[in-house]
Amino acid sequence: MKPRSLPGALVLIATSAVAVLATTALGCGGDPTPSGNEALDHLRMRAHKLPNDPEAVVPWALGEMFLVGGDAKRTKGALERASELDPKNVAVAYARGLERNLHGDPDVALASYVEAVRLASLDAHPVASRVAEAALAGVERLGDHPPGGVDAAYGVLRQVWDAPGALDVAARHTLGMLLMDRALRDGDLARVDAITVALGCAKERQVIGPFGPRALLGFDDAYPPEADAAWAETYDLRTIAGTRPVRTLAGRGCAAHLGAGPGGMGGTFYSAETHSVATAGRYDLRLETPNAAKLFVDGRLVKVLDRRREPTPRVSYIPLELTAGAHRIVVKVTTRHPNPVLLVALGPSGSATRAGAATSEGEEPFRRVPTDPLHGYLEARIAVNRGDTVGARELLQAHAATKEASATMLMLAAEVAYYDPTVGDEGRRDEVRRLVGVAERRDKSLWYSAVLLAQLDSADGHAVKAIERLEGAAKKWPRQVELWTFLASLYQSRNWESQTDQAIAIARKLSPAALGPVVHARARAVARKNYALVESLSEEVMKRDARQEARLDLLLRARNWSAAETEAKRLSALNDLDGSDADEGTYEGALRIARGRGDVDGMRKAVDALAAEQRDVFDAARDKVDLALAAGEKDQAHKTLEAALARSAGRAPELYRVGSAVFHDHPLDAYRLDGATVIRDFVKSGRAYDQPKIMVLDYTVIRVFEDGSSAELTHNIWRAQSDEGVNDLGEYSVRDGAELYTLRTHKADGRVLEPDVIRGKETLSLPDLQPGDFVEAEYVRYLPPSALFPKGYQTWRFFFESPEEAFDRSEFTVVVPKGTDPVVDARGNAPKTERSVKGDTEVLHWLARESRPITPEPGSVSGKEFIASVQASHAASWQDLVDAYRDALADADQADPRAARLAMRIAGPEGEAPRMDRAKRLYDWVVDNIEQENDVYGSAAAMVNAKSGHRARVFHYLAGLAGIPSDLLVAKTLASDPSQGEVADAGEYGQVLVEIVDGDVRRPIAVADRTMPFGYIPPMLRGQSALRITANAEALRLPAESAVSDLRRIAVQATVALHGSATFDVTETHRGATAIRWRNDLEQIAEATLRPRFGEAYVARLVPGAELQDLDIQELRNRDVPLVLHYTFSVPELGRVDGNARVLGAVFPTMLAPIYASLATRKYTALVGLGQSLDVELRFHLAKGLQVSALPERAHLTSVGGSAFDYGVQRTEDGFLIRRQVSVPEMRVAPEAYPEFAAFCREADRLEDREIRVLTP
Structure with a gap:
């Protein structure tokens, strides 16, 4: 009888559970979030009625494992029963391995994972291969911790590798890389070479780079290697490195490190390799890089993975239609890293991109949200394995949002949250703690939750708390090796010697074949100089991993130079996986051997080899100087030193010291x-x-x-x-x-x-x-x-x-x-x-x-x-400066689907409202929700998630996600140096604005202060020069006028009693700058203390003896309209008595001179940073019997920069009316113009301080 295949189980779930899900969860506008409970109840009922039917039990078991509402207490028994009824079901085998891994049974977990891989090789359904890919990741994560069965497990995996059957290219490659690592541990180079060929990896590649001068901007440029069908021997890298030769890397293994060699900087690298295919047809190319990349096949651009802007997977499978024969594959990699890794493998097409999920452009299938619960877990798990953390988070968002999600899904969501690049460190830790807390409430038997939480405790600097947590977990799961190894490292960090030794001993006893505990034990023996124990432990280390240098270190300590040389050569061959280097430690070992032998030629060869491979050559230069001096070749040593210093002396202070001490020669x-x-x-x-x-x-x-x-x-x-x-x-x-x-x-x-x-x-x-x-x-x-x-x-x-x-x-x-x-x-x-x-x-x-x-x-x-x-x-130049800003920001606006949903929810869909209205909605959200920070260059997505960051950056980011085009501007202020020489000065353009593009209209938006209205340009920015952060670094002027005025109106109704007391009814209407300042100040004052503080700190200064009676603040929290302060106060005696008259001085005085004209003359330019735009109307109502005598004459003054003062007073029916208008713009006042401006201020003060005599009966 043919064993049940995985598709059968999936079909059962689709027909029995997902049918219910479709009506309960997908019926409301297409929301994919499953309720789970009704569907799971259906599966439980069916399994209860048909306990011996695998078509009922298997869906129930998987439902308990993955569906919302799943019961962790039932899962183990359900899966065991499902395995008994259908022992060859791929899904059940994998789920059982996962369940046992979560609950601290690594041996069964490993065996189940391996069985899932074996079964998947016999199953032609594409999802079977995805199960295998996930299971292989589980095997890798278990490492050598399972106490028993590791060798047998890898024996089965080697059999599958030799006969992969139905496994697709992704599963085959994952299996091959796992077995390659195992072969390297075993020191089996022949098997490594065989796997490399079988995976479709090139044995040789050409590499050139990094091109510059910027790290990330080069991704948008086409350097010569893109256009050259056959590369030249050398290329100008357009950096201080100058012209460099194309390097050929020939080694074993699939991964290549592109940055080996001189340089030591990021930029744009190119790797070219040739692959030959025997027959025409479709092939799958595996491209693995954590950086932005472009793929060219035979000179044609095939794929762009711009990780600067999109959270692309680290691993992509790209379908290619190839003719028979040789094909040149060129990959462009742009990165800040000086030594980026790249993996390219080409093989016959499998199902890594098929099964109806992939488009002709090679769309990654796991980016679709599946409805099947097992499928959902698989896709998220594979997304994590392929380096697509954001994609995994999106797939798991529905589970992460509910407290009824299964512990299995929650623990995966916690793992994803731990590495989410769109969230800051604190936010990640908080989310992991939340998810793990929910998972622990759903399942009390999760051992790994303690490890995750302990990692967070340790990262927060709470090592003792982490230790206590792990000790508690170790009591509950005493056979879990990882708990003890983690404890050992934490104990050692606290210098708790006996506890460290005990934890290492327990770990070694639990898993005798594990490498980590033995390495840790050896390091302890070395520190204690117990060399007899070091010797025995060294051989144990080498048995577990042939790549380790324990034996070489032992031979060097024993000064056994011949054996050490043999071991060093063996390590060199084993570690030279890509031909880029053979591990600096190998060269250093060779140097140490030659020194021990007194072999000067050997020392020089080792130093030359090290110099050729190191990205920073100065350690090697120092060694060369040492060798020359030891050989008595002082002139040669001096020449070597000078050559190194000439290339980059500023990077090698130790060479200066050598020059100064030995040759008494320092350039200074x-x-x-x-x-x-x-x-x-x-x-x-x-x-x-x-x-x-x-x-x-x-x-x-x-x-x-x-x-x-x-x-x-x-x-x-x-x-x-x-x-x-x-x-x-x-x-x-x-x-x-x-x-x-x-x-x-x-x-x-x-x-x-x-x-x-x-x-x-x-x-x-x-x-x-x-x-x-x-x-x-x-x-x-x-x-x-x-x-x-x-x-x-x-x-x-x-x-x-x-x-x-x-x-x-x-x-x-x-x-x-x-x-x-x-x-x-x-x-x-x-x-x-x-x-x-x-x-x-x-x-x-x-x-x-x-x-x-x-x-x-x-x-x-x-x-x-x-x-x-x-x-x-x-x-x-200024262009250089803008390019530096652009490069720093090139990867800071990486799109986040979560932020994109937020942006569209806030702004509304395109076309629903005018662009500026949509922009204003985003602006309002940003200034209301983002706590302003000064980090201009951080991740905008992380700022959104933390609700803390640079507001202008966040506004620009969200606008882009909402389809609103915008540019960043950097601008000067009035306080900046107005000169604009040919030399750039980064300190001058210190203000960041966002320029919204609406057709032919470009509107700069200042996004700094929470109380600032949309479109308001602060006075210090008006008319100032700015630079657009674009490729051309266009210079522009900010608008000289703001869409919102800064006018402050004060309307006063003063009633003067016969005996001199007075009451004032005041309405102040603030717009622009003064409204912003008032709102900022008032929001800092508690409501309970607002009235007394307003009276004491403000009203009492306006009129001597004033006592606040009432206060009404209107539109305090509505930045889009004027702020209105309406208040009343009384004065027991207004003015002073002079004979039969009451003399009134200035009320609500402006007092320009103390603010702007405190000096008689100036040697340097004055800055008016806080201007005045004031309209005051003072209406005095005099009691019967009081009458005003002669009134001051009308006055009008003008001065520098459009400064103006207008004063007028007129009689009214029951008193008099004073109108005063003051305008002092924000400006610079040159020393030669200052006397005129100072005279204006003083005269204005004199005019407004003229007394008015009110005659009394």
């Missing part, structure tokens, strides 16, 4: 000064300063190298001139990354004292420091190439004067490669640039003497604009 040595001489010269000069301390020497030399890296020498000498100066100089903090050359105190009596070093103290104490003493500090820093300007350089800005400190000698020198034509940006009264040429370098020098402290002016623009300073740059 010629620029060092003698501090004692500087001090003597200063004392002789007789120059005197009044400050508590002065900087006698402020001296910096920057040496820029060919690759843009640099070495920086700084030498400072201060003189303490008072006790205050002594306090300031008594403790010295070494700058991060600095190598301190000199730190000492020069006493007035000629003694020189070294600092006190106190263990654990972050600063160095300078002893016996007194007024008149000098403090000298000298250090060197080594800086990498600029991330902003990868083909150039830019020094930091050196200032020759300060508002706080006097500089007696201020000197700056920049040494650059000749021919780079540095551009100097000088500000203020900077010293003249002195240029000279020294060998192959150009030297720029500036010197200033006696720089007295400048007098700060309140309200001035940034001192960067006028303080004497210089900065040197090369190839540092």
